[in-house]
Amino acid sequence: xxxxxxxxxxxxxxxxxxxxxxxxxxxxxxxxxxxxxxxxxxxxxxxxxxxxxxxxxxxxxxxxxxxxxxxxxxxxxxxxxxxxxxxxxxxxxxxxxxxxxxxxxxxxxxxxxxxxxxxxxxxxxxxxxxxxxxxxxxxxxxxxxxxxxxxxxxxxxxxxxxxxxxxxxxxxxxxxxxxxxxxxxxxxxxxxxxxxxxxxxxxxxxxxxxxxxxxxxxxxxxxxxxxxxxxxxxxxxxxxxxxxxxxxxxxxxxxxxxxxxxxxxxxxxxxxxxx
Amino acid sequence: xxxxxxxxxxxxxxxxxxxxxxxxxxxxxxxxxxxxxxxxxxxxxxxxxxxxxxxxxxxxxxxxxxxxxxxxxxxxxxxxxxxxxxxxxxxxxxxxxxxxxxxxxxxxxxxxxxxxxxxxxxxxxxxxxxxxxxxxxxxxxxxxxxxxxxxxxxxxxxxxxxxxxxxxxxxxxxxxxxxxxxxxxxxxxxxxxxxxxxxxxxxxxxxxxxxxxxxxxxxxxxxxxxxxxxxxxxxxxxxxxxxxxxxxxxxxxxxxxxxxxxxxxxxxxxxxxxxxxxxxxxxxxxxxxxxxxxxxxxxxxxxxxxxxxxxxxxxxxxxxxxxxxxxxxxxxxxxxxxxxxxxxxxxxxxxxxxxxxxxxxxxxxxxxxxxxxxxxxxxxxxxxxxxxxxxxxxxxxxxxxxxxxxxxxxxxxxxxxxxxxxxxxxxxxxxxxxxxxxxxxxxxxxxxxxxxxxxxxxxxxxxxxxxxxxxxxxxxxxxxxxxxxxxxxxxxxxxxxxxxxxxxxxxxxxxxxxxxxxxxxxxxxxxxxxxxxxxxxxxxxxxxxxxxxxxxxxxxxxxxxxxxxxxxxxxxxx
Numbered sequence: 040x041x042x043x044x045x046x047x048x049x050x051x052x053x054x055x056x057x058x059x060x061x062x063x064x065x066x067x068x069x070x071x072x073x074x075x076x077x078x079x080x081x082x083x084x085x086x087x088x089x090x091x092x093x094x095x096x097x098x099x100x101x102x103x104x105x106x107x108x109x110x111x112x113x114x115x116x117x118x119x120x121x122x123x124x125x126x127x128x129x130x131x132x133x134x135x136x137x138x139x140x141x142x143x144x145x146x147x148x149x150x151x152x153x154x155x156x157x158x159x160x161x162x163x164x165x166x167x168x169x170x171x172x173x174x175x176x177x178x179x180x181x182x183x184x185x186x187x188x189x190x191x192x193x194x195x196x197x198x199x200x201x202x203x204x205x206x207x208x209x210x211x212x213x214x215x216x217x218x219x220x221x222x223x224x225x226x227x228x229x230x231x232x233x234x235x236x237x238x239x240x241x242x243x244x245x246x247x248x249x250x251x252x253x254x255x256x257x258x259x260x261x262x263x264x265x266x267x268x269x270x271x272x273x274x275x276x277x278x279x280x281x282x283x284x285x286x287x288x289x290x291x292x293x294x295x296x297x298x299x300x301x302x303x304x305x306x307x308x309x310x311x312x313x314x
Numbered sequence: 315x316x317x318x319x320x321x322x323x324x325x326x327x328x329x330x331x332x333x334x335x336x337x338x339x340x341x342x343x344x345x346x347x348x349x350x351x352x353x354x355x356x357x358x359x360x361x362x363x364x365x366x367x368x369x370x371x372x373x374x375x376x377x378x379x380x381x382x383x384x385x386x387x388x389x390x391x392x393x394x395x396x397x398x399x400x401x402x403x404x405x406x407x408x409x410x411x412x413x414x415x416x417x418x419x420x421x422x423x424x425x426x427x428x429x430x431x432x433x434x435x436x437x438x439x440x441x442x443x444x445x446x447x448x449x450x451x452x453x454x455x456x457x458x459x460x461x462x463x464x465x466x467x468x469x470x471x472x473x474x475x476x477x478x479x480x481x482x483x484x485x486x487x488x489x490x491x492x493x494x495x496x497x498x499x500x501x502x503x504x505x506x507x508x509x510x511x512x513x514x515x516x517x518x519x520x521x522x523x524x525x526x527x528x529x530x531x532x533x534x535x536x537x538x539x540x541x542x543x544x545x546x547x548x549x550x551x552x553x554x555x556x557x558x559x560x561x562x563x564x565x566x567x568x569x570x571x572x573x574x575x576x577x578x579x580x581x582x583x584x585x586x587x588x589x590x591x592x593x594x595x596x597x598x599x600x601x602x603x604x605x606x607x608x609x610x611x612x613x614x615x616x617x618x619x620x621x622x623x624x625x626x627x628x629x630x631x632x633x634x635x636x637x638x639x640x641x642x643x644x645x646x647x648x649x650x651x652x653x654x655x656x657x658x659x660x661x662x663x664x665x666x667x668x669x670x671x672x673x674x675x676x677x678x679x680x681x682x683x684x685x686x687x688x689x690x691x692x693x694x695x696x697x698x699x700x701x702x703x704x705x706x707x708x709x710x711x712x713x714x715x716x717x718x719x720x721x722x723x724x725x726x727x728x729x730x731x732x733x734x735x736x737x738x739x740x741x742x743x744x745x746x747x748x749x750x751x752x753x754x755x756x757x758x759x760x761x762x763x764x765x766x767x768x769x770x771x772x773x774x775x776x777x778x779x780x781x782x783x784x785x786x787x788x789x790x791x792x793x794x795x796x797x798x799x800x801x802x803x804x805x806x807x808x809x810x811x812x813x814x815x816x817x818x819x820x821x822x823x824x825x826x827x828x829x830x831x832x833x834x835x836x837x838x839x840x841x842x843x844x845x846x847x848x849x850x851x852x853x854x855x856x857x858x859x860x861x862x863x864x865x866x867x868x869x870x871x872x873x874x875x876x877x878x879x880x881x882x883x884x885x886x887x888x
Binding site (some may be wrong): 060162178285 | 373446448450463464485551552554555557568601602605606607608609632636637638641648651655656659660663666671672683684687697699701702707708740749753757761769772777780781785800850862864865870872876
């Protein structure tokens, strides 16, 4: 009688555990299949490549997730205590080697396949003729600088930084390249032209993240970090800071405006007049 | 305090010190959990009034202070302290047949330094400006310039660094003790390849602690020098903070990140390896089967330990580090998935063909495997720099790290607590309450952290005090509310555990020396063990740690210290 009770308890626990795993697996599969939570549509060719790698990873990891959770549930259910004697299986070197080899191929293969989407924008520099814009981050805002008609950024001196007198970047007034620089609070860029951003910070570490670009880069004081992209859809996109930078971190946002070439020319003219 | 009480408080008995570590981590985990509940409430209902919060409604700096303190308390004083120092200190000497740790006084010193570090950390809440807001990673220059960068960055941040420095010293001392004890104090016949996998895990973890906390110790000293003595290890020239030009020159903010993550990534394995050891032991014990592939388990533990030191750069893909290094770190990170997958395979292999007994410790070990699979696999997304472009700093990372490093490690701690409770206190915990605790915690942990992945994929950004700043974030509020409700329910369930723990300590049913029919040496002594463990008995080990259901043996388990002649046929390989 005592044995029977223990077996019943054992079956109940095994069934509960297997059910819990099934609910988990079904829930995760359904949510991902429904694409209820997803990043917004990409606006660069590189972002499309990153999405492809993400989906490939989702498939591979999804299959491994479902298979290993179900294997666990199955083992728990099949080998619950029913009064049987356990089998003495101390291991199997051949299976271990086959399994490890398979894991090496899957994981390293996936890693190497993801190289292209990374290398395309991080190893290679921007195409010639890129529009260069400087992004300076500070607690708790983004400031953008366009080089103006001369195509050169003016010299910066931290000692001259003064938001109160309208020089938040500390542009040296004696620097001839700086006289036509355009400083804005919005990042306007022309559509279908390669853009190179030079990312800087004045104080602590910040970050630059636009989901539609699938591009994220920290802004590190003391460094100028270049990133590049070619947006192919006109629209407004949120720029957010993703590196903890102080109490205003969650409010540190700006807007990326991708516009037609003519709108872009107008934007520059208007901003130049307002300097 | 009576002299006897003082003698017990300042005991050099590893069992007393192990329990002291356990109670310290119980206090720490309760504190860390309350902080997380305050954060979760604020994320779901930002305008709600809260207890413990000055002014009632949480400000961004109060939120970030909670982020910092929750992370620091949980990583250092729970995930490092409980799996390694509490259970390792108590059970490593017993499992290798030793009467003591190699350095009993250092052992005691380690505990008291850890306690001091905890008190110094908590003090940061009560100083001018409050606790630091720079997160548990404390990236300079935010953490390197004093209170000009934000509230809590003055005295609060200094106390944080001092606390971490004390903790580092304690950890290094204790790891040396573990390593020396494992190498020097094993009983006769306890060859390395006869050690329980728990001992292997604590041993490898000790090596990781020795190498990684030493680096954090050095980095912390440099950060303190930058803040208080005007050096510039991590702070570059020309910084202008709130309109004031800073006098530092020539430092590198990325240097801190390299040093921090050289510690920080091995720390993940410091938290999880002991849980892996416990899980391996328990799956074997309660399946009545040997661990499948014991040598492979030793090799994979070691491989994870070695590879764990070469993957830190995956925290820095978008930090400004060379993109070529990024790809190298990516490949190395992917390769650490191989031993992790092998371990999972062997755990399922251990269950396969077994006779599984669903006692509470076993349920937590099974839960560990499921959560380790879920939390580990999401790491494969983050290990690829291209994909990390969109997931870095989102809640996807928070979900990943909480499952694989937090929840899995805590399941390991729960499994260890239920398993060894009879040995530690001589009484048995209530099985019904234990099982209830397991089912509700298992469901609750997944209910909190599975939706968090979705939140991250949808672009929810971590360490945001509120999501009102960007339009797309506002739509994610229902997910936050769901996770908050799940977190409060799961936290409430832990009261069952605390009740069961303390009530059973006082009045649980008396435990026999070996209630689980287990094979390892801690079950060869009375429950609880006498102060000198094995006393004058000479312990000799004759066999491997997991001889369950050996064909031809009279019982379905053979203790490690049972001589071959007494097993019935005498023919078992020693």
